Amino acid sequence: xxxxxxxxxxxxxxxxxxxxxxxxxxxxxxxxxxxxxxxxxxxxxxxxxxxxxxxxxxxxxxxxxxxxxxxxxxxxxxxxxxxxxxxxxxxxxxxxxxxxxxxxxxxxxxxxxxxxxxxxxxxxxxxxxxxxxxxxxxxxxxxxxxxxxxxxxxxxxxxxxxxxxxxxxxxxxxxxxxxxxxxxxxxxxxxxxxxxxxxxxxxxxxxxxxxxxxxxxxxxxxxxxxxxxxxxxxxxxxxxxxxxxxxxxxxxxxxxxxxxxxxxxxxxxxxxxxxxxxxxxxxxxxxxxxxxxxxxxxxxxxxxxxxxxxxxxxxxxxxxxxxxxxxxxxxxxxxxxxxxxxxxxxxxxxxxxxxxxxxxxxxxxxxxxxxxxxxxxxxxxxxxxxxxxxxxxxxxxxxxxxxxxxxxxxxxxxxxxxxxxxxxxxxxxxxxxxxxxxxxxxxxxxxxxxxxxxxxxxxxxxxxxxxxxxx
Numbered sequence: 001x002x003x004x005x006x007x008x009x010x011x012x013x014x015x016x017x018x019x020x021x022x023x024x025x026x027x028x029x030x031x032x033x034x035x036x037x038x039x040x041x042x043x044x045x046x047x048x049x050x051x052x053x054x055x056x057x058x059x060x061x062x063x064x065x066x067x068x069x070x071x072x073x074x075x076x077x078x079x080x081x082x083x084x085x086x087x088x089x090x091x092x093x094x095x096x097x098x099x100x101x102x103x104x105x106x107x108x109x110x111x112x113x114x115x116x117x118x119x120x121x122x123x124x125x126x127x128x129x130x131x132x133x134x135x136x137x138x139x140x141x142x143x144x145x146x147x148x149x150x151x152x153x154x155x156x157x158x159x160x161x162x163x164x165x166x167x168x169x170x171x172x173x174x175x176x177x178x179x180x181x182x183x184x185x186x187x188x189x190x191x192x193x194x195x196x197x198x199x200x201x202x203x204x205x206x207x208x209x210x211x212x213x214x215x216x217x218x219x220x221x222x223x224x225x226x227x228x229x230x231x232x233x234x235x236x237x238x239x240x241x242x243x244x245x246x247x248x249x250x251x252x253x254x255x256x257x258x259x260x261x262x263x264x265x266x267x268x269x270x271x272x273x274x275x276x277x278x279x280x281x282x283x284x285x286x287x288x289x290x291x292x293x294x295x296x297x298x299x300x301x302x303x304x305x306x307x308x309x310x311x312x313x314x315x316x317x318x319x320x321x322x323x324x325x326x327x328x329x330x331x332x333x334x335x336x337x338x339x340x341x342x343x344x345x346x347x348x349x350x351x352x353x354x355x356x357x358x359x360x361x362x363x364x365x366x367x368x369x370x371x372x373x374x375x376x377x378x379x380x381x382x383x384x385x386x387x388x389x390x391x392x393x394x395x396x397x398x399x400x401x402x403x404x405x406x407x408x409x410x411x412x413x414x415x416x417x418x419x420x421x422x423x424x425x426x427x428x429x430x431x432x433x434x435x436x437x438x439x440x441x442x443x444x445x446x447x448x449x450x451x452x453x454x455x456x457x458x459x460x461x462x463x464x465x466x467x468x469x470x471x
Contacts, residue, residue: 040443041101044087045451046436048106049466050415051083056470057141059407062134069119069127076109077119078134078404083107084116085408088432090388092117102442105449120397128399132203135407136227139202143231146414146469147424150196156233157368158224158259159199159375160241162188162213165383165390173395176210179244184209185390187402188217190224191378192231198425199378200413201406202227206399213244218253221245225257238262238358240372246355248314248321255323262369265313265327265353274311275329275351282307283331286363304332308362313355325357328366381409381428412436418469419462434459435466 054060059082064075071077084095095113104110111119123131143149149156166184167175177183186207193199203224207215221239228237237259241250243266254261265271283305311327331349358365386405390398409428416423416431423431440451457463 038441039102040105040441042103042106042440042442043100044097044103044436045106045438045440045453046415046432046463046466047083047087048451049418049463049470050086050411050436051079051107052470053142053145053414053418053466054079054082054138054411057138057145059134059138062137063131066130066134067127068130069122071119071122073109074119077111077116078131080109080111081116081120081401081404082408082411085386085405086412086432087436088385090386092120092391105442117392120392120400121394123394123396123400125396125399128206128396128403131400131403132205135201135403135410136203136223136230138407139200139227139410140230142200142410142414146417148197148200148410148414148417149192149194149231149233151194152192152197152228152232152235154235155195156228156231156235156237157193157371157374158202158221158228158237158239159191159193159372160188160217160221160224160239160245161372161375161379162186162207162244163379163383164209165387167209167390171393172390172398173393174206174208174398176208178209178211179213185395185398186211186213187382187387188220189375189379189382189406190220190227191375192224192228192233193374197417198413199374200410201378202231204402204406206395206402214247214250217245217247218249221250222253222257225254225259228259229257236260236359238368240369242372246313248317248323251313251323252321260356260358261325262354262356262358262365262372264369265311265355267351267353270315271311271327271353272351274309274327275331275353278307278309278329284363286330286366304330306330306362306366311355323357325355326365328354328356328362328369330354330366377427378409382406385409385428385432415466418466419459420465423462435463438463 060075060079063078067074081095084098087097089095089097092113095116098110164178164180164182164184164186166182174185175183178186186209188205188207189201190203191199192202203220205220239254239259240262243264246263246266251261285305288302308326308328312322312324314322330352334348334350354369356365360368382405386408391401392398412428412431416426419435438453440453443450443452
């Protein structure tokens with residue numbers, strides 16, 4: 001692999017025209033040999049502080065106390081799956097990455113992938129809910145032991161969104177075609193973040209692929225907000241969602257929890273009528289610091305106008321379910337179709353509306369709502385990591401896998417917060433590459449294990465910071 005990546009050059013080192021050395025192998029292939037014979041090497045030394053942090057925050061005890069899965073050593077197997085995910089496993093077979101070299105000397109309870117797969121298939125829906133409780137409790141304790149949610153006592157953002165994870169074949173229970181017209185399973189995710197911290201996952205729920213986005217969303221939002229309060233969100237809590245969750249039940253759940261809401265409003269007839277009553281002089285021009293991609297026009301939009309009015313939503317419901325709040329509208333001039341040079345045939349605007357009871361100013365509230373897109377980063381991190389596959393044909397096993405992926409995400413994020421300011425907001429893949437998958441050689445002296453790590457490792461100081469924080 002090394003040869004293909006950087007090339008093989010034989011003979012003396014040659015200089016480029018700018019007198020710069022080219023990167024190349026220092027020996028020819030014939031002068032090299034390879035042997036997989038060192039039982040003291042490990043490839044993921046960064047798992048040591050991460051699993052110490054997990055134990056300190058009660059992952060093992062909570063799993064042992066809460067899970068009633070008919071499988072022995074449920075807590076040990078739970079920790080083994082989470083450890084594999086933190087190291088980069090995205091399928092059951094990938095969990096075998098824990099069984100190599102000196103890993104058995106560093107960690108107890110490593111299990112074969114077949115054993116862990118059998119464990120997952122033993123889950124029922126009730127067991128998944130027990131695992132959800134373990135995940136929520138772990139997040140609460142992580143927030144107390146690490147600076148995971150800085151300034152949560154001032155402002156906390158709760159972002160709710162769902163995504164369809166594609167599946168293939170006919171063996172996946174619950175797979176179906178949903179709003180994306182792609183066959184798969186629907187994952188509902190709730191995240192917590194603050195203006196100074198990256199998002200963590202507060203709740204997850206796997207649903208049938210054919211389910212609609214708002215199905216069961218009210219109870220899910222209530223559970224996510226309850227976890228946010230337990231994590232120290234004692235100040236303003238703002239729940240942000242897109243138009244799929246624009247329902248009376250969801251808004252009622254947010255208000256019962258004592259939080260504020262900011263939800264994209266569907267452009268139905270009554271919303272359009274309310275926007276149409278806004279006078280032209282009330283529109284305030286804004287300029288995006290970074291242009292916004294417009295799917296319909298197929299181009300970048302950097303200018304728009306914003307205005308607001310009062311609006312009563314869900315008027316078809318009873319008086320107790322009707323909600324009067326602010327309707328903040330953003331309008332953008334119609335652009336010609338993508339790939340054409342002709343001007344727009346019709347002069348006018350396209351509108352985007354936000355229904356909110358936020359106390360922020362109009363421009364602040366509109367900007368804050370657009371930041372709801374941060375949840376897409378979390379979904380991308382999951383799909384680029386442990387959720388690259390839903391590895392089982394059993395629905396409950398995949399639901400448990402999703403919850404375990406959330407636990408691994410939060411542990412990785414907590415480790416980054418302990419490491420450095422940069423890693424506190426870095427992508428989990430970056431944290432994994434720089435701090436988790438770190439090679440080491442184990443040596444024993446006077447009944448004490450010593451990890452010999454590479455000299456000149458660029459991220460030595462952040463790694464030492466994690467060790468210092470957990471020991």
